[in-house]
Amino acid sequence: MSGIAEAGTKAASFRLWIGGAAGDGIAAAGQSYIKACARSGLQVYAYNSYESVIRGGHVLFMAEAGTQKPCLQSSSCDILIALNQETIDREGPRAGKGVLFNSDRLRVDSSRLQSGARALGLPCGQLAQNPLMQNSAALGAAAFLAGLDMDVLAELLRETFKKKTTAVIEGNILAARAGHGYAVAHFGDSAVPVSGDGKRRMVLSGNEAMAFGAVAAGCKFFSAYPMTPASSIMHWLAPRAAAYSMVFKQTEDEIAAINMAIGASVAGVRAMTATSGGGFALMTEGLGLSGMIEAPLVVVEVQRGGPSTGLPTRSEQGDLFQILGASQGDYPKIILAPTGVEDAFYTMGEAFNLAERFQLPVVVLSDLILAEHRETVDDLNAALPIDRGVWAQNSGSGQDGFKRYAVTSNGVSPRAAPGQAGFIHVAASDEHDEEGRLISDVHPDPAMRKAMMDKRMRKLDSAAEALRPEVLEGPADADLTLVSWGSSCGAARHVMRCLNEGRKTRVNFLPIRNLHPFRSEEVLAILKRAKRVMAIEENYTAQLCRLIRMETGFDIVRRWLKYDGDPFDPEASVRRAEEALHD
Amino acid sequence: MTSPSPAAVKAEDFRSETKPDWCPSCGNFGVLNAVEKACAALGLANKDVLCVSGIGCSSNLPGFLKAYGLHGIHGRALPLATGAKLANPALTVIAVGGDGDGYGIGMGHFIHAMRRNLNLTYLVMNNEIYGLTTGQASPTTMKGTMTKSTPEGCIENPINPIALALAAGASFVARAFCGDIAHMASLVTQAIEHKGFSLVDCLSPCVTFNKVNTYPWFRQRVYKLEDSGHDASNFSAAMTRAMESPGRFPIGVFYRSSGIRAYEDLDSTLSRGTTPAAAKLSLSGKASEAIKESFR
Ligand SMILES: Cc1ncc(C[n+]2csc(CCOP(=O)(O)OP(=O)(O)O)c2C)c(N)n1
Ligand code: SF4
Ligand SMILES: [Mg+2]
Numbered sequence: 001m002s003g004i005a006e007a008g009t010k011a012a013s014f015r016l017w018i019g020g021a022a023g024d025g026i027a028a029a030g031q032s033y034i035k036a037c038a039r040s041g042l043q044v045y046a047y048n049s050y051e052s053v054i055r056g057g058h059v060l061f062m063a064e065a066g067t068q069k070p071c072l073q074s075s076s077c078d079i080l081i082a083l084n085q086e087t088i089d090r091e092g093p094r095a096g097k098g099v100l101f102n103s104d105r106l107r108v109d110s111s112r113l114q115s116g117a118r119a120l121g122l123p124c125g126q127l128a129q130n131p132l133m134q135n136s137a138a139l140g141a142a143a144f145l146a147g148l149d150m151d152v153l154a155e156l157l158r159e160t161f162k163k164k165t166t167a168v169i170e171g172n173i174l175a176a177r178a179g180h181g182y183a184v185a186h187f188g189d190s191a192v193p194v195s196g197d198g199k200r201r202m203v204l205s206g207n208e209a210m211a212f213g214a215v216a217a218g219c220k221f222f223s224a225y226p227m228t229p230a231s232s233i234m235h236w237l238a239p240r241a242a243a244y245s246m247v248f249k250q251t252e253d254e255i256a257a258i259n260m261a262i263g264a265s266v267a268g269v270r271a272m273t274a275t276s277g278g279g280f281a282l283m284t285e286g287l288g289l290s291g292m293i294e295a296p297l298v299v300v301e302v303q304r305g306g307p308s309t310g311l312p313t314r315s316e317q318g319d320l321f322q323i324l325g326a327s328q329g330d331y332p333k334i335i336l337a338p339t340g341v342e343d344a345f346y347t348m349g350e351a352f353n354l355a356e357r358f359q360l361p362v363v364v365l366s367d368l369i370l371a372e373h374r375e376t377v378d379d380l381n382a383a384l385p386i387d388r389g390v391w392a393q394n395s396g397s398g399q400d401g402f403k404r405y406a407v408t409s410n411g412v413s414p415r416a417a418p419g420q421a422g423f424i425h426v427a428a429s430d431e432h433d434e435e436g437r438l439i440s441d442v443h444p445d446p447a448m449r450k451a452m453m454d455k456r457m458r459k460l461d462s463a464a465e466a467l468r469p470e471v472l473e474g475p476a477d478a479d480l481t482l483v484s485w486g487s488s489c490g491a492a493r494h495v496m497r498c499l500n501e502g503r504k505t506r507v508n509f510l511p512i513r514n515l516h517p518f519r520s521e522e523v524l525a526i527l528k529r530a531k532r533v534m535a536i537e538e539n540y541t542a543q544l545c546r547l548i549r550m551e552t553g554f555d556i557v558r559r560w561l562k563y564d565g566d567p568f569d570p571e572a573s574v575r576r577a578e579e580a581l582h583d
Numbered sequence: 584m585t586s587p588s589p590a591a592v593k594a595e596d597f598r599s600e601t602k603p604d605w606c607p608s609c610g611n612f613g614v615l616n617a618v619e620k621a622c623a624a625l626g627l628a629n630k631d632v633l634c635v636s637g638i639g640c641s642s643n644l645p646g647f648l649k650a651y652g653l654h655g656i657h658g659r660a661l662p663l664a665t666g667a668k669l670a671n672p673a674l675t676v677i678a679v680g681g682d683g684d685g686y687g688i689g690m691g692h693f694i695h696a697m698r699r700n701l702n703l704t705y706l707v708m709n710n711e712i713y714g715l716t717t718g719q720a721s722p723t724t725m726k727g728t729m730t731k732s733t734p735e736g737c738i739e740n741p742i743n744p745i746a747l748a749l750a751a752g753a754s755f756v757a758r759a760f761c762g763d764i765a766h767m768a769s770l771v772t773q774a775i776e777h778k779g780f781s782l783v784d785c786l787s788p789c790v791t792f793n794k795v796n797t798y799p800w801f802r803q804r805v806y807k808l809e810d811s812g813h814d815a816s817n818f819s820a821a822m823t824r825a826m827e828s829p830g831r832f833p834i835g836v837f838y839r840s841s842g843i844r845a846y847e848d849l850d851s852t853l854s855r856g857t858t859p860a861a862a863k864l865s866l867s868g869k870a871s872e873a874i875k876e877s878f879r
Pocket of ligand 3: 721
């Protein structure tokens with residue numbers, strides 16, 4: 001498909017990989033490159049596969065840019081920019097058109113490349129004033145090969161290095177122009193020019209979309225303890241919090257993080273914390289507290305490979321049952337798993353509204369690939385609807401007697417925050433009566449206990465109805481229905497796109513966004529209509545399948561599972577679906 | 584926020600209709616009493632006080648105070664209080680709890696809250712035992728003491744909360760004794776008034792499960808720092824006094840620093856005078872456009 005361009009014609013997409021050691025500036029170069037693509041009207045999907053060391057580990061940045069948005073990272077590239085010998089040896093054979101490298105320092109053995117791929121040596125010593133600018137020279141060459149406007153790249157380099165000296169900025173731009181010129185003169189045959197639609201798009205990661213979503217939703221308190229791959233939410237919010245009247249607090253541990261967020265919520269603000277699976281394990285008791293005292297809370301859990309410390313820099317979706325079972329006792333909570341970057345933004349808006357409307361914890365479950373890959377988004381409507389739920393109105397008469405936990409038909413009781421006159425009460429983690437007085441030990445009251453349990457749990461009925469419906473993507477009727485969640489939706493969408501090429505209706509896809517409460521009837525109706533069903537998820541025990549069986553009785557027997565830490569391979573996923581179509 | 588004038592507020596105004604469920608003559612009554620007196624003395628409005636606790640007999644205190652309350656989970660009073668204070672710095676936030684809650688399971692938060700120096704008041708009802716769970720050793724149980732969990736006597740050294748607080752950078756460190764409520768009330772008042780983190784370790788006998796550290800036992804060992812020429816601005820003098828226990832229990836203000844700035848004066852959001860709880864939620868069109876442009 002991509003990369004095969006007749007001379008003079010435009011390709012549908014261009015796949016660029018940049019490989020080297022951690023610390024080689026790959027993330028920055030990659031970011032400039034994809035922004036240049038996004039500004040040039042192309043759709044982009046990029047994934048940076050890195051190892052959890054500051055310097056030395058192998059890093060591979062994989063970007064695909066085209067007229068249609070790619071759904072996941074590609075398994076091969078058109079052009080590879082290799083910044084070290086290891087990259088040439090490891091990734092060189094996967095480049096279809098050629099390997100760009102610094103010919104002053106590195107060697108490419110053409111016989112080890114694919115037929116048709118060329119060794120594209122750049123004499124970086126000549127092109128860049130300074131060895132540190134070799135990435136820019138390579139980017140300039142890549143810009144030519146992708147058919148990007150060199151001025152757009154120059155503008156981006158100026159922005160990327162804006163905090164550096166003029167000499168550094170101009171040096172990098174000169175190096176890029178020199179690389180571009182060199183490529184024009186020598187690499188014309190290897191070009192795979194793509195042309196965009198002229199739309200200037202945003203390009204952002206799932207974590208950035210969530211952080212932006214939280215700000216747009218009016219989150220005013222964010223507490224967190226660093227943990228890959230959730231930390232970049234913190235990195236985005238920390239320098240910006242003050243501008244949006246938000247307090248950000250790095251905490252001593254995740255227990256403090258969730259409890260601070262609950263304290264802030266009790267004081268009346270929209271509050272959030274974010275972590276990965278290990279940190280979430282420490283937060284579980286706090287999650288139950290939020291459920292018990294009916295303090296709205298948003299917890300972002302970005303999954304990585306487990307168990308234990310597991311695979312800190314690799315993706316997995318193994319925490320679903322941890323979240324479902326988190327904390328003792330029955331209490332209401334909502335679990336949402338966004339199915340893409342744009343969805344991550346809007347899901348945050350929804351999460352804060354649901355948390356406040358139903359006064360309970362909402363876990364937004366993401367994963368490393370969703371969190372860290374970047375993709376283009378046409379636009380985001382940041383004027384998110386804000387629904388703060390029901391609040392006690394007017395000054396109450398006395399200081400005592402406010403029924404903070406009044407039994408109501410939908411279970412939601414009007415709330416009040418400290419500072420409000422007339423509504424003094426205690427939010428108590430022990431079982432309590434309508435006024436918040438303890439009925440746990442000294443004054444047991446089984447009837448009231450039952451009324452309180454019923455009231456809290458009843459909130460889930462209305463919450464389930466308030467959730468966005470699950471919708472089938474693709475043709476209404478298909479031979480195979482894929483089911484997936486989180487970043488694995490990318491693999492499912494890719495499979496559907498490939499197998500339906502030429503207006504075929506072989507595959508459709510049901511992304512599950514609402515994990516709890518589960519919209520069982522809706523999902524079961526879709527699954528019952530399906531001819532064949534296959535689940536795609538990144539874990540060992542098919543956790544989504546188990547949830548679906550638990551909630552609907554429907555057993556999905558075809559499963560495409562992965563738990564080796566690597567993202568789904570696009571071709572292998574298509575092959576697996578072909579098998580399912582014929583089994 | 585307008586407060587009634589001090590003279591108009593009485594201690595009883597802070598007494599909830601809910602009667603304490605503590606054993607008769609439990610030390611915690613004294614602390615409740617002192618808190619009511621201090622809030623009244625400062626002329627606080629009930630609605631602007633938030634009392635936050637963990638779990639334990641002592642942690643039930645918020646239920647008996649006529650103020651907003653947050654009865655949290657074991658050991659987490661300080662992070663809960665921290666979040667509330669950061670969200671609405673106009674509130675007077677008082678964290679309370681037991682020695683197990685604060686010096687045991689919550690120890691990590693305790694140290695960090697002190698070095699952070701947010702304007703919180705923390706009252707620890709230190710009875711040298713786990714009361715609610717019927718009498719196991721606590722982090723302040725003296726070496727050799729027999730409890731349900733230390734049948735042959737406790738073999739670990741007790742924590743010295745005062746020395747620990749001083750070392751961790753707390754800017755107000757005091758100890759009070761439930762046998763002298765007027766003195767305790769004055770210390771709690773000073774603690775609330777202090778801008779920054781304040782600790783008052785309250786010697787608060789558990790009459791049911793601690794037959795060693797009783798009222799008479801403490802009464803024989805306490806003396807007032809202010810009567811003994813102690814200079815509360817002198818850090819090393821405070822440390823020396825702190826090391827006197829368990830033989831002697833100085834009560835009063837060990838240390839008060841005016842030089843350490845409170846967290847809210849340094850935090851980039853709060854130092855601008857922002858009150859997150861009063862801030863507008865939705866982004867302006869201009870602000871959201873600027874964010875979007877940063878992604879282009
Ligand atoms: C996570 C957790 N662990 C254990 C307990 C049981 N527990 C409740 S109170 C308490 C200790 C209470 O001792 P202290 O904090 O000194 O309070 P006191 O009752 O003495 O006032 C324990 C261990 C609990 N509620 N939660
Ligand atoms: S058990 Fe001890 S601490 Fe608890 S209420 Fe009784 S006397 Fe007080
Ligand atoms: Mg105790």
